Amino acid sequence: MGKYGTPFEEVILEFLSTPEKISEFLNVSLEEYLEDGDFNGFYRSLEYVIKAQDNISSFARKTKLSRATLYDIFNGRKEPKIQTIAKILAELGYKIKIA
Secondary structure (H helix, E strand, O other), X not given: OEOOEOOHHHHHHHHOOOHHHHHHHHHHHHHHHXXXXXXXXXXXXXXXXXXXXXOHHHHHHHHOOOHHHXXXXXXXXXXXXXXXXXXXXXXXXXXXXXX
């Protein structure tokens, strides 16, 4: 542990240890987007889930998206199309569903 405690990303990645926790995390993140209209939080959530399961480079190869594109999305520099989000979620084992 560092001088100021455990880094936030480390805590999140440790929390995302089961499919149930990942699903809950993504659902809460999406609900927050629906409330505040800021999609960047949801994009960051996807990044954390990917890092909890894999690494960005490997994930990029699997989805045939460039690593740079993924980082641009996660950092809010690029807004992805719905099919890109669907592709990311599908590779993570999830799908978009209207409830």
